[in-house]
Amino acid sequence: MELTGITVEFPPVTALAGVDFRLFPGEIHALMGENGAGKSTLIKALTGVYQTAAGTITVDGAEQSFTGPGDARAHGISTVFQEVNLCGNLTVAENIMLGAAEPRFLGALHWRRMRKLAAAHLERMGLDIDPGSSLDSHSLAVQQLVAICRATVGDCKVLILDEPTSSLDADEVASLFAVMRKLRDDGVAILFVSHFLDQVYEVSDRMTVLRNGGLVGEWFTRDLPAGELVPHMIGRSAELLETVERVHDAAAPSASGTPRLQALGLGRKGSIQPYDLDVYPGEVVGLAGLLGSGRSELARLLTGADRADSGTTSVEGKQVRLTTPRAGLANGIAFTSEDRKGEGVVGGLTVRENIVLALQAERGWVRPLPRKQVDEIVDKYIEQLGIRPANPDALMRNLSGGNQQKVLLARWLATAPRLLVLDEPTRGIDVGAKAEIQKVVADLGRDGMSVVFISSELEEVLRLSHRIAVLRDRKVVATLDAEGTTSDQVVALIAGGEPS
Amino acid sequence: SEPPAAEGGEAAGGGDELISVGFSQVGAESGWRAANTKSIQDTITEENGFELSFSDAQQKQENQISALRNYIAQGVDVLAFSPVVETGWDAVLEEAKAANIPVVLTDRAVETEVEDAYVSFIGSDFVKEGEMAGEWAAEEYDGEGYKVVELQGTTGSAPAIDRKEGFASAIEGTDLEIIDSQTGDFTRDGGKKVMEGFLTAHDDIDVVFAHNDDMGLGAIEAIEAAGKTPGEDIKIITIDAVKDGMQALADGKINYIVECNPLLGPDLAEVIKATVAGEPVEERIVVKDEAFDQEAAVAALPDRQY
């Protein structure tokens, strides 16, 4: 497959300008670039979601222009798009099989065989879930795996994966890579987007780098060390990255005195078992655990996003009732959900409005923020977090995934919370921005803000946190000091070993 | 085909003192209809020897048919209804006939192929009403070259069609000319809006013929708002003769009203009693509709009930 001179415009923005790109059978090709570089746009242009303003797409030597993902798929090009794009109201089996190769009997869908086939495909991905259950009932990570599973069904010559690993943990990533390698060896061409450099280096054969909608170049992975890749991607040197290493080498805040937030026996039936957790001022507490171990649930109870049915919460030593997110906010607790699309982004509003939303909600509708103050805040965060495009009037839904995440972070920072609970804030964020966000988190801690930090990347959790709470099977199994803890120890705990 | 077994005890109407009557009303779409309903509910009472089951079909034929079927299932002695539409009653009339339940129609007629479908139809003659209005207009205004605008009732409804037809036939051959005709949906608001439009579109309106009082009253508002005098600059003829209309007539804002009598209760009671007693009844009972000019209105107004 070859693309030449691809240009995509969203007047007045030019998202892609004359990009060339080649993909060969039997290779895993990584598409690299910062947030908003145009990776997803390239993928959408190539699968016919977006109309190209210029350029040609050639598949197997024949020029093609697909009318949509369905058409592309009919030509053997399967795609997993960045945001999980499946239908939550359908069953897992339908999501995998529908439109591809659904089995029929006398023209009607053969449900039993469909489930069976789906189960077989799921097993290949190392997934043990009921194909008859509705997709909604599964966590985002599982949904992502199902989406990948769908893409590998049927006759597929080209497989495109846009940030498939962003919500997966190490185990799942490993099994995904195994599947990818097997497909490559079968001659499938795989296009892979990820912001995890180590993953890219682990699995890809070649890479193409985009920046600002333009092509930077194409390399063999083994020829381009990470240190050289990053400058290509972000157009700056990689020094930034180093600054994040062990950011909190400054003395950990003393875990004494009144905890900023103290949860005692907080729990909710069917979601997470009662747990205790203290967070002290200036402390960063990381949550580690496998998929579905209950990290998100813990965070939701902590902040009032969900209502706890047992236990108490105290803020600064005073007991409070957190029954709504609003109550949480009133007590200086902010929460970003892991479900960016569903619970974060307000797509139809502008970046400006998205940033000030929480702050304004806190003030109430009667007292609008003065325009000048709004602009100050917005400019500050666009600058600080490097939000692209740096246009406060851009519609939120047109931002690239990573930039949306930055806007959400800005929304919460603007409320100047005393405790910030971040559920997977770095998902889908490029290295530069990730470093930026990690730096922000660390700085926040230094400035006295407490942070609860969830990430599927254990390294990140270890690096950023002062203390780590480990969860397994919806239970807090241990709380460790990060200082002196190795990732092996944590992995052992996560996997079910005894705390050392 | 036939039911597998005869249904238990046939509703033995004779045993009770009271005659059970199932009445299905069209709806409650106008003040006229309210008066009609009241008249029926006030006459078909227990004191008068009836047991009334009343339901309002909300202007839907399907509701009415379903109500009639349910009354048949309940085994009433007599069915009565004011049909929403003229057509479409064959099946249910057939069923009533099979169950031996006599049917009485009020207000509007039906078109049916079922023989002896109903014992009697009590109501006004809409065409006649239109004619009466037209005849009066022809008599008063022929020779003046007057231009008439017409405020029609709901498009497609029987009174609108018939009154239009009656009026048109009555002024045929005169020099009265209908220059515009538009629906005001039988409402005041509709009458007012349409009349405003007419006044914008034509400078030379002399006469308004409204299919009911309410639209005529709306037209009065519009005419007054345009700075003209209703009843003088523009003459108004309406049908119905409800109290407000009569008041306006007495005040000289309306020039002529043809009555459409809603008080069908007493006639209905009589017909039902006769039918149950097995006496012959007239197949068509035309309620007496009067017509009023200003003097008659002043005289009739004090004891107008509706």
Place this chain on the structure above:
Amino acid sequence: MRQAVRHHLFWPVVALVALVVANTVARPSFLAVSFADGHLFGAPVDILRAAAPLLLIALGMTLVIATRGIDLSVGAVVAVSGAVALEYISTSANPESPGTVFAAVAIALVLSLVLGLWNGFLVTVLGIQPIIATLILMTAGRGVAMLITGGFITTVNSAPYKGLNSGYLLGLPAAVWISVAIFALVAVAVRRTALGMLLEATGINPAASRLAGVRSRTITWTVYTACGLLAGLAGILVSADTMAADANNAGIFVELDAILAVVIGGTALSGGKFNLSGTFVGVLVIATLDRTVTVLGISPHVTPLFMALVVVVVTLLQSPRVRERFAVAALRRRTGTATPVVVPDDGAAAPVPVPADAAPSSSDENLPDEKEVVR
């Protein structure tokens, strides 16, 4: 020009102008407004007055639609409010006293407020889908109105009450002043405070708004209440127009008109971004359309066809696809057919090696040779 075509008010305004032109052609004096004894007379004034109640209702409807809701009960509320007010006046000792009228209006407004609260309660607290929640009141409300009037049309004579609609101030009817003033008031209240934004956020993504601490429930509830209140006020204007409370027909199908006005004004029924100025124009379009039917002398039998035609034309012109086409056509005219290709300016230190060789001609090769990739 292109800017103008893209503006959200462009097509509604075009529709309005087209209707006015059609009327003026049919009736050259259509736009003529005369002045006599302190009143302005003429079709435009009539249209404005006839539009007044719809304007209020469409205003409330816009806000409700912004929260992803819909309110089918406005027509019933119009009927209830008019019925209550007139029934109160007609049974009072002194229909002509301003005090009586004031009390009547107050009672009617309070009742409509309660009805709005009720809708909001069903939607926000019980979580019933708006269309069904308000369908309940749409059905029952008219029953309540009839209960109040006993099924008859209540009429009264009360100069102060009539003045609410037909009284004149600076040449224009009171109804126009009232509705425009309230429209402006609400528009300012919504746009000059943060309410508008919070409303839109709630409509676009309720879950996200909740997490952001927006009182979505309170806002939604407030909006339904406001819609009820505005419909109640419209009911007063309607009943003051003919000085009659017609429980059966007052405000019938007004919900459709209101929704149509909102949509013509460019607010999507899927909630979120709303557009009050658009609603204003939409209301004028509908009121003018109503008048056009009579002025053009369209037969009642084809009136619905005519309405369908106009609605189709207006909405098609407003559709994103057609707009896009217009915009693209305008762009073409300006820039020629070729779309400009922006060459990115990359100030990176590293050279930018773009593969110079052509792609391998045979596709069965598994990996390209190293040569082909310029380091």
Place this chain on the structure above:
Amino acid sequence: MTATTAGTVARRAPSFRLDRRYLPVAGTFVVLALMLVIGGTRHENFLTPTVFSNLFINNAHLIALAVGMTFVILTGGIDLSVGSVLALSTVIIASLLQAGLPTGVVLVVAVLAGALIGLAHGVMIQGFGVQPFVATLAGMFFARGLCFVIAPESISIGDASFKAIAGWDSWIGYFRVTMAVVIALVVAGIAFVVLHYTRFGRTVYAVGGGEQSALLMGLPVARTKVLVYVVSGTCAALGGVLFAMFSSSGYALSGVAMELDAIAAVVIGGTLLTGGTGFVLGSVLGVLTLGAIQTIIQFEGNLSSWWTKIVIGVLLLVFVVLQRVLTLRKT
């Protein structure tokens, strides 16, 4: 039996619980049953086969409408034109039969007219991005206007073969079924199969679950969205056929505001207006519920017109709230 078995059973119990997706429909069913039972205790002749059969006979046309509406609502759309299309269909049938055309041809023409109007809706909505509410509102005006142009007055149908079809009935035990009921139930059955056993049907659900997602999944979204309106138009026209059978006539003013009944039936049957969830059999239950409300009111027999409206509203409220409570409890 040992304690272990008891333990297993206890743990197993949750799996017997109804799938969450069926809860609203089950709720509707329970409340409907309750309503019928309460009606039965109040009136002697209420819980009889006749009344039950009449529930179907009187609402066959509405079943057809609700079935078509279910497709549309499942995709997140709405179709306001169904009442008018029903009227148009009756008018076409009556006037063409009057003109002496053969019954078969007439029925085909009527149904095709509905399908065409549906197609026009689909094209406006999908091709031009017009909002469904508005597109179908225009369709509603259009169909009603066409009715008046064809025949403003009601026309009774005298055609023998049509009457023979309409008049056919049969007894299943004590229950009477007419041709219209058979057709309505067949339509509902076909719809069920189409929705659950064809790719088109599943795509309808997928589109309702998320249009963008369905598009990116490579499903034929555009075609499906157009087709659902065609289905709805066709069903509405079929509803017209059934209504013409039911009333042996064609009338321009029939079916006024019937779209609201159809929408209410669909929603009562547990379909969400936002699309993606719901069942066509739920819609049939919804129609029966509305019919039952009517029947109860008719049996009450002493309600004035306004109390009728109020009681309908209150029953609707009770119904919706009960259904809501039932479904909330179990989730």
